[in-house]
Amino acid sequence: MSSFASSLVSGVSQGLLWAIMALGVYITFRLLDIADMTVDGSFTTGGAVTAICMMAGYHPLFAILVATLAGMLAGLITGILTTRMKIPALLSGILTQIGLYTINLRIMGKANIPLTGINSQIQNLFNWQLPFNASRSAVALMIGLIFTSVIIVLMYLFFGTEIGAAIRATGNNPAMVRALGANTKNTTLFGLMMGNALVAISGGLVAQQQGYSDIGMGTGAIVIGLASIIIGEVLFPKINFWFRLIGVAFGSIIYRIVITLILRYSPLKSYDLKLFTAIVVALALWLPYLLQQIREHKARRSNIPSRGGV
Amino acid sequence: MLEVVDVSKTFNPGTVNENPVLKGLSLKLSPGDFVTIIGGNGAGKSTLMNIISGVLFPDHGRVYLGTHDVTYMPEYRRAKFLGRVFQDPMQGTAGDMEVVENLAMASQRGSFRGLNWNLKSRQFAYFQELLASLDLGLENRLHAKVKLLSGGQRQALTLLMASMNQPDLLLLDEHTAALDPKTAQKVMQVTQRVVSADHLTTLMITHNMQQAIQYGNRLIMMDSGKIVLDIAGEDKKELTVEQLLAKFVTASGNALANDRMLLS
Structure with a gap:
């Protein structure tokens, strides 16, 4: 494979794994209308819990399950x-994010747990032996695709249920939800738990894929999630809920591809990326207001007085 | 059906901004009553509404709905007894969701929300029939986002949602105040039809004297946190706006200094 093609594949597979985090952020940011800062902590929690479960010899899928529960707990705390x-x-x-920093270090016992090399006897989802001779990045692609697809389908189904609709309506109009007999405290709590569960799953998968869990791995996750959502919304038509969820996943993939290409073909280093992402997200969040201002400015320019003032 | 007993509410107690909004107000509605409440700004109409619906709790007194003492029951729990339409057409519906999704959520008012589908195909014909009764063409827009509807359409939809499942009490909080006169009239027609179809016990706040006289079987006027006038039956049918103004001056002991109410 050419280096361009291989960075493309690696971007796509990473994007799929991070897409689950972006979908979690979508629940809180778009459906509940909350900018949930827990994410930076719960992503690391997902990685940390996965790492210690794998070190203890548990199945890597079981490790992801435990990470999911840990993520729900993090969301529960923010919700309370x-x-x-x-x-x-x-x-x-x-507050939860800051608290989780300590908890994550306590879980891991140190700032970084390698899951390869000296620990190569550990089972890892990404060492999956396919019947045909698949490359490591193809396996990562496959796992990302399976997890992301299943989660999108489950999300689509869940938000079509009575309780799911009540959660969506809570972000839209909480007063109405209460008038219709649902406890908005609980719908908010559920939404935060679900969002952070997805974030932790993503953290667990990323830790397995990259071969280590690190205390700093979640830093800036919320911003990456927002970037993915916005990219998805700009590039994907808002036809229905399917398109929005798939749009978020594509947003995450495109974000990763861009990042991979930048790292490969520009003088920017990996530590420059957070600033780059922050600037991109700030510009993207500014965009709707900017376009509105431009429209108003044009309207003012074309509104020429037909006669003089008094 | 509804009984409010000696309810008082003071905002900012013990401060210089202390504001006694309700002062020992009592009110009893019989089943099937359609009561209109009128009063100037600061009379306590909205506070009374908020205490009945559970947005606020009273400092003193009790609130009963049917046989239930709901004085301190949380808003979301007493929702099973209440249908509510608000002054702001945006407040009664979820704008980012479809017409049919809003109706479906309203049909679950008072029951547990679980993992059943929000949209149930067996309800569609019923929803369509309800929407057709509005005569606003909404029956063909089941899957339109509610934010695309006009204020009047949203209020009419909210009325359908509030009257679904036969609430014990329908609360209308100046629900035509934000609409233009023609739309307001249309929404009032819908209101009348919905209320009489199911003989709903109804409490309607209004700023519009004509509306207060025209609709319902009983009229209540509030001033400074108290009921100053309570007219029902034949007396109400013969009431005119002029008489009402005169009665208000006598009852409250001061000239009506509220332009908004005079003009409407």
């Missing part, structure tokens, strides 16, 4: 802070 203790949602997420 914001719905039961009335701390603003943004601050609740930040």
Whole structure:
């Protein structure tokens, strides 16, 4: 494979694994209308829990399951802070995220757990032996595709249920949801738990794929999630909920491809990426307002007085 | 059906901004009553509505719905007894969701929400029939996002949603105040039809004296947190806006200084 093609494949497979995190952020950011800062911590929690479960010899899929529960717990804490203790949602997420830093270090016992090399006897999903002679990146692609597809289907189904609809409506109009008899404290709590469960699954898969879990692996995850959502929304038509979810996954893939290409073909180093992403997301969030201002400016320019003032 | 007993509510108690909004108000509605409430700004109409619906709890007094004491029952739990339509047409519906999704959620008011599909195909014909009764063409727009509807259409939809499942009490909180006169009239026609079709016990707040006289079988006027006028039956049918104004001045002991109410 050419280096361009191989960076493309690697971008796609990474994008699929990170897409699950972006889908989690989609639940909180778009459906619940909360910028959930827990994500940076719960992504690492997912990686940390997966790593110690694998070190203890458990099956890598079981490790992901435990990570999912840990992510739900993280979401539960943010949910309690914001719905039961009335701390603003943004601050609740930040508090959980800060707390999780300690907890993640406690889980791992150190800042980094390698899952390859000296620990190569550990089972890893990404060492999956396919019947045909598949490359490592093809296996990663396959695993990412399976997980992301299953999660998109489950999300689509869930948000079509009575409770799912109530969660969607909570982000849209909480007063109406209460008037229709659903407890918005609980719908918010559920949404936060689900979102962070997905984030932790993503963290667990990324840790397995990259071959280590690191205390800093979740830093900036929320911003990457937002970038994926926005890319998806710009490039994908909002026909229905399927398209939105698939759009988020594609947004994540495109983000990864861009990052991979930048690292390969530009003088930017990996530590430059966070600033780059932050700037891109800031510009993207500014865009709707900017376009509105441009329209208003044009309208003003074309609104020429037909006669003089008094 | 609804009984409010000696309810008081004071905002910012113990501060310089202390504001006693309701002062020992009592009110009893019989089943099938359609009561209109009128009063100037600050009379306590909205606070009364919020206490009945559970958005606020009273400092003193009780609220009963049917046989239930709902004084401190959370808003979402007493929703099973109540249908509500708000002043802001945006507040009663979820704009980013489809017409049919909103109706489906309303049909679950008062029951547990589980993992059944929100949209059930067996309900579609019923929803379509309800929408057709509005005569707004909404029966062909089941899958339109609610935010694409006009304010009047949204209010009419909210009325359908609020009256679904036969609530014990329908609360209308100035639900035509944000609409233009023609749309307001249309929404009032729908209101009348929905209320009489199911003999719903209804409490409607309004700023519009004409509306308060025209609709319902009982009219209540509030001033400074109290009921100052309560007219029902034949007396109400013969009431005119002029008489109502005169009665208000006598009852409240001061001239009506509320332009918004005078003009409407």
